[in-house]
Amino acid sequence: MSDRVLVFDTTLRDGEQSPGVRLSLEEKLEIGRQLEKLGVDIIEAGFPISSPGDFASVNMLATELRDVTICGLTRAREKDIEVAAEALAPARRRRIHTGLGVSDNHLMHKLRMTREEALETGVKAVRCARQFTDDVEYFMEDSGRADLDYVYKVVEEVIKAGATTINVPDTTGYTYPNEYYHLIKGIIENVPNSDMAVFSCHCHNDLGMATANTLAGVMAGARQVEVTVNGIGERAGNTALEEVVMALHIRKDKFEVTTRLDTTQLIPTSRMVSRLTGMVVQRNKAVVGANAYAHSSGIHQDGVLKERSTYEIIDPLLVGAEKSEIILTARSGRHGLKHRLAEIGFAFSDERFEEIYTDFLKLADTKKEVDEDDLRILVR
Numbered sequence: 001m002s003d004r005v006l007v008f009d010t011t012l013r014d015g016e017q018s019p020g021v022r023l024s025l026e027e028k029l030e031i032g033r034q035l036e037k038l039g040v041d042i043i044e045a046g047f048p049i050s051s052p053g054d055f056a057s058v059n060m061l062a063t064e065l066r067d068v069t070i071c072g073l074t075r076a077r078e079k080d081i082e083v084a085a086e087a088l089a090p091a092r093r094r095r096i097h098t099g100l101g102v103s104d105n106h107l108m109h110k111l112r113m114t115r116e117e118a119l120e121t122g123v124k125a126v127r128c129a130r131q132f133t134d135d136v137e138y139f140m141e142d143s144g145r146a147d148l149d150y151v152y153k154v155v156e157e158v159i160k161a162g163a164t165t166i167n168v169p170d171t172t173g174y175t176y177p178n179e180y181y182h183l184i185k186g187i188i189e190n191v192p193n194s195d196m197a198v199f200s201c202h203c204h205n206d207l208g209m210a211t212a213n214t215l216a217g218v219m220a221g222a223r224q225v226e227v228t229v230n231g232i233g234e235r236a237g238n239t240a241l242e243e244v245v246m247a248l249h250i251r252k253d254k255f256e257v258t259t260r261l262d263t264t265q266l267i268p269t270s271r272m273v274s275r276l277t278g279m280v281v282q283r284n285k286a287v288v289g290a291n292a293y294a295h296s297s298g299i300h301q302d303g304v305l306k307e308r309s310t311y312e313i314i315d316p317l318l319v320g321a322e323k324s325e326i327i328l329t330a331r332s333g334r335h336g337l338k339h340r341l342a343e344i345g346f347a348f349s350d351e352r353f354e355e356i357y358t359d360f361l362k363l364a365d366t367k368k369e370v371d372e373d374d375l376r377i378l379v380r
């Protein structure tokens, strides 16, 4: 099994499905260029048949970006696939992503098909897509709630029909890590031709487990992760790209896999996507949040100032942040205050410093944060 995990970014497709987000063509190109710089392997640029705007964005990224595979989503319908193929035509490397539901819930309530009819429709769609490209991904929507024997059957047949990547979406964010692990492992072990395809994790965050589920899928042998920047997406969102990439990097002792991403581009990418989509990143968001490398309590500040690794497992420089930050609050101690004063050029005798520290604590009790201007006034 390969030790490379492919990063399939769907910020511009599933991410753009976030309520309230609408990106212009120029904005999509700006994000696409940044994703290429970040080093993702595949960009899902849109759903070409869904609107002229989506067709144009897939077509534009297929024309402009040369170092990444461009992918277009389709339903399992001939017309969708033909339109996607047309949009993708200029791409140096193109992928068609087709498929349909596998859970009884989706078959009965949404597709109104029997299992057999859905299987036949899926196989036909894969054969059709293969006329346009050798790179065909098949999604089994709502795999997380589907009958396992049926999932195995679908995987076997769509691989026979020519699918090269099999997407196993937990569309509703229903599964938990151990369950998603066994879903992927079960497919790999029970489907006779599973060695002919790459398995892909596509998780949603309805119960806050998208990242954990995706990582469990990688542990089980999946070698592609479908993610969005800042975890944006339908409802509670998709798996966050930055979380998975950094978890694989920081815990390579356990996962033993790599991605080809330039992690120093993670924060610039996160900021760009937040600015263009208007989706604010919570301050305490893992990896890219404003507080992710900030320390405010005296005990933590003392530790970090002596040795960063006491309270930080990620070097902020590795993700493109400037440095760790010491934030002065009522919980800060002498070490933190001395450090911040030194940063702006002040050093004092022990006696004088104690006076300033006493005044600092009084001021800090009245404010959320004591900033540089406050420090200058205190000293004066």
Ligand code: KIV
Residues within 6 Å of the ligand: 014, 139, 140, 141, 142, 167, 169, 170, 171, 172, 202, 204
């Ligand atoms: O969540 C999902 O099932 C999807 C598919 C369309 C891939 O986004």
Ligand code: ZN
Residues within 6 Å of the ligand: 014, 169, 171, 202, 204, 238
């Ligand atoms: Zn999805």
